[in-house]
Ligand SMILES: Nc1ncnc2c1ncn2[C@@H]1O[C@H](COP(=O)(O)OP(=O)(O)OP(=O)(O)O)[C@@H](O)[C@H]1O
């Protein structure tokens with residue numbers, strides 16, 4: 528099923544939760560919605576499922592206006608963010624549930640339901656768990672059952688809201704691969720919500736980055752990583768160091784920064800902001816630089832250095848602890864910042880200042 532969403536808005540009280548969502552999803556595609564808490568991901572899924580209604584906009588599935596259909600007419604498989612299996616039912620009965628509650632005219636016979644459940648148990652590799660109750664399953668096994676319950680009705684569209692939320696990283700990785708396999712063999716159109724960048728990029732055909740009720744960027748992993756479309760996406764993708772620079776004939780310049788590794792940009796001359804990941808900054812001792820190392824902290828693999836500029840600006844750098852230069856990078860040292868990669872946006876003058884996160888290491892005692 529292809530999904531077409533246009534101009535979708537939703538407001539709760541005085542809060543604009545969705546501010547004009549335009550999104551097309553192809554049949555059989557697996558799309559990840561990625562964004563911070565409160566950006567409207569669950570609300571968008573609920574509107575597609577028919578559990579919430581937009582204030583304006585269109586939602587069409589294979590050309591049919593879904594806003595005219597009730598939730599039960601849409602045939603959606605939904606694994607909720609805080610899903611719960613029915614605790615008093617076995618795995619087998621949990622899987623059968625969606626079919627047994629169909630209106631009488633559409634309800635398959637008992638034998639058909641049993642066969643369908645058997646098929647799912649094998650497909651999901653949980654046949655050995657069929658007669659257990661949810662309390663007797665591990666977290667990962669419960670997630671599989673929850674997904675099986677959503678798949679049982681042969682959904683036209685599968686909506687997954689942080690289905691692996693509560694699990695540890697290793698199990699998430701296994702389930703991710705497994706889910707991709709399930710998606711590919713059912714051919715369903717799937718929308719998957721996550722906070723986790725790695726999960727979104729590994730799993731999805733395309734990633735939709737949402738921020739405050741808007742779509743900030745739609746694309747493939749590499750493009751979003753290397754070419755964030757907005758300062759919001761740059762920050763969200765970990766480019767948390769914002770350095771004021773000047774653009775001059777496409778060259779990026781600023782005292783104390785070594786930007787020779789960055790390509791020219793087709794942007795107008797004038798002030799600009801450079802967004803950089805801490806791992807893409809290498810401080811190099813230089814007495815003439817206005818940057819100075821304030822603190823140094825090790826997490827074992829990396830040194831996290833906090834630097835301040837004579838003007839009061841702050842920057843963080845992550846340097847491999849075993850790097851050749853690491854020993855020289857101690858608090859009090861003046862250093863220029865060699866930047867390996869970054870994204871430039873024209874300075875947004877007059878706009879409210881970007882919300883900066885306090886460098887974590889500042890709260891720790893400096894190592895001197
Ligand atoms: N029923 C509701 N009534 C009032 N406000 C709501 C309601 N549902 C959601 N909101 C608000 O809408 C905004 C978006 O919520 P939503 O649940 O869609 O975010 P989300 O992106 O799924 O966040 P999370 O990652 O934390 O799950 C939030 O500010 C939330 O408080």
Ligand SMILES: [Mg+2]
Nearest residue numbers: 568569570608
């Ligand atoms: Mg949510």
